Amino acid sequence: MKKLPLCLFSLCALSSLGARTINVADHGIVPGKDVTLQVNQLINAVKDEPDVTLFFPQGTYDFHPENALEIYRAVANHDNSLKRMGFPLYGHKDLTIDGDGSLFMFHGHMVPFTLESVDTVTLKDFTIDWSRSFHDELLVVERDDTDQSFIVEIDPKQDPYTIKGGKLYFERYKIAEDGIGSNMVWDPKTLSPIYDTRSYQMNAGKMKVSHAGKNRVKIEKAVKVAPPVGTTLITYGTQTTNRLAPAMHVTNSKDIVIDGVTVLDGGGMGLIVERTENVTLEGMKVQAKEGYFVSTRADATHFIGCKGTIKLENCEFKHMLDDGINVHGAYVKVEEYLGENQFLCEISHFQQWGLTFAEPGDKVAILSRETILPFHETEVTEFEIINEHRFLMTVANVPANLPKGPLSVENLSWYPDLIMRNNRILQNRARSVLVTTKGKVVIENNYFNSQMHGILIEGDNNKWYESGAVEDVVIRNNTFDNVGYAKTERYPLLASPLFRPEQRFGEGHYHRNVRFTGNTIKTFNGLSVKALSVKGLDITNNTLIFDNKYPEADEGPSIVLEYCDDVLIKGNKAKGFSHDIGISQTDDCTSITAKNNKGL
Template sequence: MKCMTKLILYGLFLSTLCSQARIIDVASHGVVPGKDSTYALNNLIQSVQDEPDVTLSFPKGQYDFHSENALEMHRAVSNHDNGLKRMVFPLFNHKNITIDGGGSVFMMHGRVIPFTIESVDGITLKNFSIDWKQPFHAEMKVVERDLKKNSAVFEVDEQLYPHIFQHGQLLFDRMGQKDPIGMTIVFDPQTRAPIFDTDKYSLNSSRTKASKTGKNRIKLEGGFKKEPPPIGSVMISYGVHPTSRLCPAIHVTNSKNLQIENVTVYAAGGMGLIVERTENCTLNDMKVTSTKERVVSSRADATHFIGCKGLIKVEDCLFEHMLDDAINVHGAYVPVVEYLGNNEFLCNISHSQQWGLTFGEAGDRIVLTSRKTVLPFFETTITDVRKLNEHRFVMTVAEMPTQLPDVPLSVENLTWYPDFIFRNNIVRENRARSILVTTKGKVLIENNYLSSQMHGILIEGDNNSWYESGAVEDVTIRNNEFVNIGYDNHDRYPVLASPLLKSDQHLGEGRYHRNIHFINNTIKSFNGHMVKARSVDGLLVSGNKIEFSSTYPQSEGDPALSMEYCDHVTIENNTATGFKTELVITESADTTHVKTEQNNGFKNSK
């Protein structure tokens, strides 16, 4: 009887296991290499809409997806430009679905978003790469330049970057959209990174006369800020707002338990990955990088997370050659337009690339914040949110302060902040920063290689520009290698922690950030910079080594460590080697409770 019972239970276990894991070979549904598979794929996805625990399995190959047959709907995408979007993988309301590419290439043709994921509980993307037949930028190699005439001749592949000339202006044909040169940046094809001090080669295309001088040859006369780029360098043209961020590679919103494994993004008309209001995200062996034929990968950030919660874990990933940051984790400040009475606030999502954002829902804990000091003053709970349009909503709260201060206000969602682990990753050869983090969750950044054009790690928060919140409370940065941070030749640091304040804002009575620990890191630096902090309570800089690097021209004048309006600061056991003079540690008069000791190669200068 016991044996029979065991057999029955084992049979039930096998039956349950089989019912929970259906693997579908996409080839049996007409999704095959060598043709446009968009329509067949959309139909397959729709057919498993209500079926949990499904894996769509792709036999290895190149799968082509064209915009003509893609499902279209209006989509609001944070940090991108909203509008009608055509989607290759429209994944809505699934439960435990896996896309296994089997090592395949998903080649996009036209203005599409490869993956749109909304209200999905449990999704795994693995074993594939995403690319576009035609990228969303143009690469122009300098073959001649004339310093006196402020002009240059560029080699431009007419097939890969089709273009026309109109009234002396160069327009790139990007999938039916005529884009002017717009924003530019110059890369070094040898290092595959932005060239040192690239700003001096920036181009004002409105002051530039463009002409064709031969096959694959374009001449640009005038408009360079100081001089044309060096011969052999590559100038990247990536268009103008509001049409330069239309197509991220992967967009996730209002979902749970996202896993990305062994996925490579070679191009994107925006970010490689943008995630909104999602709980628990794991990235392992994800790459955002360029192909051998191109210098640049994604048009914007490699990855970006806004208003998420749970745990964001990023390990063993490679992010390089992007035209923006490697990762950004933050919440959102939403300005209050008017207090309507009866515990109701009329709120306005101010930044155009956050329109349509889901700020909060009933049950979320929020805080009222002064926009003058960017400091919170009263916590309460949302009881109702009524959306008016993409820009505005009415929010009802449970409790109110006795009196509202007579200053501009904003609201911040305290419920939707994640913990964040960024470990064993490589970030290099990109425009802008490596890591931006403003979350009240526990943050660990360790064992990474970071080498970006601007700041290494930016811990900011602003209530008057991008409206990215929140002040950090527990950040550990340890055992990382920072290499030549800040080669755009400006005031850049491996770590900058400071709220962004505009002219009509000022520091308040309390510090903004708390508990930032910078421990046992190695810095190879041409400018001698380590940490710059403003309005931080609880700053520890300990056991770090900074070594002189001769890769870029040496710059002097800025302090290695700078503290302004900080409290409870400890700087100890740090070592500087290879610099001509001792590196400087400065603190402002309003910085309190400072301890500095045993810092070899440094000197204090208040």
Template sequence: MAHKIFKKSCVVLLLLCLFCEAYSQETINITSFGGSPNSYSDVIPAINRALGYCKGKKNITIQFPKGRYDFFPREGSSNTVGMSVYKQNGVTIDGGDSEFIFHGKMQIANVDSSTNIALRNFTVDWDRPFTSQCQVVGVTDTYLDVKIDREAYPYQIEKDTIQFTGEGWKLPVLKMYGTLYDKLNKEIVYNTWDAPLGNIFQSKAEQLAGGVVRFHGKPSIKPEIGTYVALFHIRYGNVGIHIQNSKDVLLQDLKIYHTLGFGLRGERTENITMRNASICVNDQKGRVFSCTADATNFVNCKGVIKVENCAHTGQGDDFINIHGRNMAITKIAGPNTVEFKDARLTTVGDSVWFINKTTAQRGEIRVVSSVKKNKDNYALTFTSPVPANINAGDFAENKTWTAGLELRRCKILKRNRARGLLVTTPKRVVIEDNYFRTAGTAILIEGDLNFWFEAGATTNLQIKNNVFENCLTSGNKNGNRGEWGEAVITITPSHQPQNSSTEPYHKNIRITNNQFKVFDAPLVRAVSVRGLYFDNNRIIKTDKYAPYTWQKSAFLLDGCREVEITRNKLDDKYTTHDVAISHMENSDVKIPDGLFKLNLNATR
């Protein structure tokens, strides 16, 4: 009898706990704070009042009734934030399938110093974006004719120069980019890169009948009639959604049709999840563009970045870029103190690796005890002396803030310039069950000590169960930096091996159980990797595009060790079986089944 009473008491207690938990989930309506759907009035004051109510509370949802909500910039501000979430805990902003319309120079949201934040169920757009577009209707050696929807993309021709106008702005066309998209699929045109038409949009402009503008001069190429051109007016402007100094942030069921810079930027944040949240083209408005830079960019984060069921399109740069920073040392200022050119994302308590530039290997670890910002440098003092082998010109990398990546069931398409994924991190990376159809390389793994300084030598990267279909239509034709990758998967850290005994930069990269549908030879280009496995993949030759690439071998390996290429299945039409090597011994590559052939005469 006592046992039955005890069981009943446990059930009652459990139900009471569940009731209390449900009761603690408070929902407030934006209309209670002055927000009104479809009013075309500024909703930001209402959002600020609602977020003010949430201060000090937990598990609150700000609910928007479905409709249109407008966001306007503050007068004199160049970066008004639509939703500013600061020092909050457990707040969800649920748009209720609404559309959020922004005006002028603005940022969608800023999440700072907050925990357990969710943004969900809304779309974002600008009535007048900071990118315009046109369609080619005529081209000769002396002019280019384009048709511009003047209502969607207003412009003026002043002193023979075109100027596009918007809400409080007037800007020319930037020479960089001018990306071309084909008329049928709105994909990057085969074998085109940045500024494919040269400086034609900076030349003399003449208004013709029927909404046509003629640009006088000789275009660098003659695109097909009907080709779309994205006309950029800004580059790396205001970030769309900025997440910083926070933990456990979720973006779910979002469509971001435009931003002035990165679609999403994450900094010093632990655990960010994007689930069915895409920065994408607004096809209903006939556009070819979305944001002006990377769709997503994460620097010095930690925990795990999870990206699921996303399809970013139309962005001005890559699908995703996850990396740390190689902080360049400008001066050894004392036994425990080092000056860096840039160390803004490193702070007291962080551990850093010191890196000798010659070997590019992570060395001794030190803990930061103080940070001082000087006029031109950051001075970091450590709890123990700087390693003896470190000098000006060497580097340090933040060890504390490094993130893993899980990217699943995404579509990485040929509808944005440049590459697909850029990943440089020492934490576990899993890229699986995705579909790649990219203009440049599908996956780029670098580690940069001489240009962008993006850090993160890999130690555990798995690429499995993906489909790569006709990627690399705008890859490396001549080997120029402005081209977008040498192979479907490109591993090219700036660390260059000097001989066959140089210790590689990256470690443990596994490419398994994928399907490669390729029109050209290159599958993998790899520099400085120890432990590279290409196993149980299927390669199918297509005839969708003409071969053209700089790399003529299936594999081009430089300074790699412990490479194994085995159990792959090749279409009879795929006849390039060469594995070209340099700064390596023959024994560094194992091909047990002999399906691919080590070819020392294959130079590229």
């Protein structure tokens, strides 16, 4: 009798016994060596077997790109490229990856987890990290205010570097020279971006660097104000190289659970999800590894064109170089109306190229790019992809007379509900939450401490092309702890579409039904809410408390209203401020009620 290979024999035996758990050690997947090939093979072997758990006994498992499956992947809000994957999950159903507390260590530009067209997949109880970070951390040890120069100390083991032609380059896995691009200064006292960080922004293109002693580099001609001694300069590469490797990428899938997963680093986002129905994050963490200030290069989590319910509970996201969570759709440009209900369209933002915008049966809206307000809803009947930039879309009907001027379309079928409870988002660059979805949104009992806005409800048809004018948002019982220390009018809540100068208000308001109630705002500047083009806004029973973590700053009224209607401001309290905490509104606001507020 011919003997079967051990791995195939084990799978058959497990299947015949009805067992659902496979110990990966039985297939040669053990700590202390590169397991990429064996993991890829095992994943492929169980592809058609439902109700399988791949169990990784606790340990450190290494994944190298040399033996990884490679596929060209378009990844929203990242740079499209050939991607090598540690866990390529394609078409799986009822699969669980159980790490048992293991560390999955990746090397080079790899995407640890890729989930494509899967149904009911759970990732649980493991940590994702990279052997060489995608950013670098340089300690400022000297500064000279007379010529705005400064000296940094670099750990050559953590951040190997070279100086060539007066420029500073960092070495990464199989990459000898990765230049400085984006950068910012981090404060070791707060473990966050430094207060008023824009003052220390470095122009990498103009900088001149030279050796200044052992493991020390002098940087000249790069800043207007040299960063303080003791702070850390974070550099995170140039565009097209610094968003190639998100930790987890999910597309065209359903019923995804991420439970107890920690992300310590990432050449992109911790989690990016596209056109997926129902995602639950329970106890997920994004945080810097020991000895570092920064975790992921970009957002902790990001969702584009999803539906069903996105639920986050008991998660903690910190130290990212971008937002905590962003939930939105996409505005796509109409290049030309071809007649017979057919549009030639182009995906608007270069980091959305390759996005699956729609399929037959989806409901879409046609809108003016000038006012970013929709004027017609219809259904997709045919959809043909030309390339990753453009597609042809045929719809059931169009208005008899299409308006003149630039047009866009948005997909109304793929907007999710969002539930966020008992999460912490802190010590990161940018915002805690961005949400532009037409689904029901509940954000409650969370803690936010971000460098820019706490919660941004935006939508724009001119820069990021992120769609989703909100219709039902409840923000209650959250703590906003000194958000906005970028020091440029950053609010716990900003609800406003992003307009270009050539765009204008249309007949109607962009956002609707936003309730901001029962929140505690610890703040150095007294700002709370700014709203533009919102109909139905409740700002009630919130408490503003002066906090001296940062210098007290009078950055204008606490509540700012522009072109808003049906607004209730009631029962709010402000205390401890030496400057006035006021309310302002423009003449085009209507039906504004303010009463029973103390200190406002």
